[in-house]
Amino acid sequence: EAGVAQSPRYKIIEKRQSVAFWCNPISGHATLYWYQQILGQGPKLLIQFQNNGVVDDSQLPKDRFSAERLKGVDSTLKIQPAKLEDSAVYLCASSSLNYGYTFGSGTRLTVV
């Protein structure tokens, strides 16, 4: 089965610019997650979708981050405007109910 696809793999932007990441989950996986992993830390959940509805976005900095999941399949995560502390790897994961995740390879964002 195809894995979770993410693009781009790398992105370098200047602070105050905007950036968007894309994720295509495993076919049939209803639940999709975006995690932020800062260097030296474990992944931190930003937002969880069940189909195209948001289940948990309690740790999403909503003043600058937004996410959507179109038609319950692909998802985009946007940062506008970016700050230096947003430099991290952004991981997308999907799961079928009651099991662990499958992660994508991530997008490494560097804000300069």
Added chain:
Amino acid sequence: DQQVKQNSPSLSVQEGRISILNCDYTNSMFDYFLWYKKYPAEGPTFLISISSIKDKNEDGRFTVFLNKSAKHLSLHIVPSQPGDSAVYFCAASATSGTYKYIFGTGTRLKVLA
């Protein structure tokens, strides 16, 4: 508030020996636990899981032990191989909730040839 803790940031082990990676958690509602392995420039990959109804789960060279009273789990790799060198994350979830996983900070394992 770090609900899942991996207190050893790094571990070095000789090839062929046992690697023991530890993880502690604070939330008594957690009842499902995973270990993930992460190589550089790749996303984490699932390794092994354990439900709170068990105290041990084994898959080949990998065994996970769960001590619910101590809120502690450990991953044993026997025998360790150089290809096991990676960062290992434990993650915990309360399955009565939304299945979201809380991750530890990771332990970097280096297996020396």
